[in-house]
Amino acid sequence: MGDALAADRRGVSSVVGKLYELAIVLGFVGVVTAALYGSAVPDYRTATGVEVGDRTLATAATRVEAAVPPDATSLRVEVAVDLPETVAGERYRVRAVNDSTLVFDHPDAAIGGRARLALPERVVAVNGTWESTETTVVAVDGGGDDVRVRLVGR
């Protein structure tokens, strides 16, 4: 009888089959999830962030250059610049250094850069900082050979 009992496990085999299927499906989902979220997605997030960061910096620099009007004895100009609030899901900062360069600061070290501005010689100063969450404005004032450019956030 013992042999007969031991041999008669046909009712179990369907349970084992389902367990195999469950294991295979869970394993597959696990491997795919790990592959996507472990490497592909963060890589693309950074790569996209680098690209968007470059574009944002290029746009910012172009807008600052375009904000300086032709020669005038007295001028006061404010131009709003539309920048994305976040790049790669993080806030960032654009600041002016050395009266000639815009620097893009991002928590992710891979994202960022510097852009040298092409401005007329009568622009003597460029300073200020933009936080990405603010309303960003370029303010140009002065006149003649003493034109000052400021990055203002509100």
Place this chain on the structure above:
Amino acid sequence: MRAQANLPALAVAVVLLTTGTVTAVALGVDAFHEAERDPVERRVAESVAERLVAGDSALTRRRGVLDGPAVDSLNGTTLDRMVPTANGRSIRIALGGEVVLSRGGPAGGTTVRRVVRVARPVERERAIDLATTRTVRLRNRTGRVALDVEPGANTTVSTVRAGRRVLLHDPTGLDGTATVRVARTDRRTLSVSANENATGTVRLRYVRANASEAVLEVTVDA
């Protein structure tokens, strides 16, 4: 093993899903690479083009009008001084298809084009024969005119006018050379007053800007 008959089906499903996922990711990579541009190159090319044709550029007479000789003498050092953005980059500047400046031999890169006018000074000489004519029409923006009055016998050249404005006047008679400025607001007719039956000539020498249209191409390869 009858109960495990759907395991092969599951295996096939897993293989298909994997293939699908890998294909989707690969398509994503392709799309990503196709969408990749070089915003830095484009920005630099645009700033250089913009600064070169700006009204206060050393190369222009006014916005969009390049000074031919100034463009011919453009070199890397002047460019870097005018547009610090260009510093240390491979750049080529061509005007009307002719390369004006090439540094670093950019291969490919981004090209920005601007339609400009190129003004080249041309020296002109004209003569008024007092026996037949008394007026001459000048071009717009002529500016400085060198006059050489050579009256003939029994001739008194009393006045030279631009439109109605008197440029030179001597009731006893003008003789010799003089330089006058024709203002932009003056009428363009230069007229000479002399007695009747006058002979002799008045020679005019001036520089005329001969402007032609051309395309300024700035290529930057970062």
